[in-house]
Amino acid sequence: xxxxxxRVAVVSPQEVVMRGLTTMLADYPDRLVVTxxxxxxxxxxxxxxxxxDTLGLHLSDGSDLVHLLQETDANVxxxxxxMRPDLRVKAYSLGAKAWxxxxxxxxxxxxxxxxxxxxxxxxxREDRLGTVAGLTTREVEVLALITQGLSNAxxxxxxxxxxxxxxxxxxxxxRKIQVxxxxxxxxxxxxxxxxxxxxxxxxxxASVGARMVTDSVSTEQSG
Numbered sequence: 230x231x232x233x234x235x236r237v238a239v240v241s242p243q244e245v246v247m248r249g250l251t252t253m254l255a256d257y258p259d260r261l262v263v264t265x266x267x268x269x270x271x272x273x274x275x276x277x278x279x280x281x282d283t284l285g286l287h288l289s290d291g292s293d294l295v296h297l298l299q300e301t302d303a304n305v306x307x308x309x310x311x312m313r314p315d316l317r318v319k320a321y322s323l324g325a326k327a328w329x330x331x332x333x334x335x336x337x338x339x340x341x342x343x344x345x346x347x348x349x350x351x352x353x354r355e356d357r358l359g360t361v362a363g364l365t366t367r368e369v370e371v372l373a374l375i376t377q378g379l380s381n382a383x384x385x386x387x388x389x390x391x392x393x394x395x396x397x398x399x400x401x402x403x404r405k406i407q408v409x410x411x412x413x414x415x416x417x418x419x420x421x422x423x424x425x426x427x428x429x430x431x432x433x434x435a436s437v438g439a440r441m442v443t444d445s446v447s448t449e450q451s452g
């Protein structure tokens with residue numbers, strides 16, 4: 230465990246979130262202090278851990294997170310909403326290594342910050358959405374990427390699994406959420422808190438829809 234008082238910076242597009250976290254962490258002055266970054270593109274000198282709100286990934290292209298991960302010496306801890314696992318998946322795809330739920334208590338958050346500063350792995354609690362639907366973490370990731378309009382080949386490459394293994398995850402997820410087609414799965418996911426495809430996607434809605442149908446047929450034919 231890292232010794233001494235840690236310097237923590239909070240990055241969120243919502244002022245209320247930043248104020249709330251600052252107030253929450255103020256109860257632990259012997260373990261950490263919250264400091265402000267001059268800008269999201271700051272080099273964050275002297276900062277040990279950056280708490281990054283994944284809502285920023287829904288409102289931007291993610292380049293700010295990439296900067297914090299690659300251009301600063303701080304360790305980045307993703308602060309994620311339980312009902313937005315898709316944003317957490319996106320954060321991981323950009324290089325993030327650790328996340329903590331917004332539903333944790335103050336003491337748990339402080340502990341997660343200390344572990345992140347020391348480079349220790351954080352025991353990730355099961356996502357609420359996955360628990361309610363009976364989905365595994367991997368099945369949540371798969372549904373999130375399906376909802377973003379990615380093909381099976383793209384998802385398999387991103388998750389570093391074979392296409393056949395991916396199809397097995399898809400079949401299990403479909404069974405648990407009681408759908409049979411890709412379009413039904415997307416509808417279920419959006420209804421349950423996943424983000425719709427990004428508006429700045431390079432693909433048109435028509436091309437995504439056509440590919441969804443193609444992948445749906447291929448998945449169903451695979452069993």
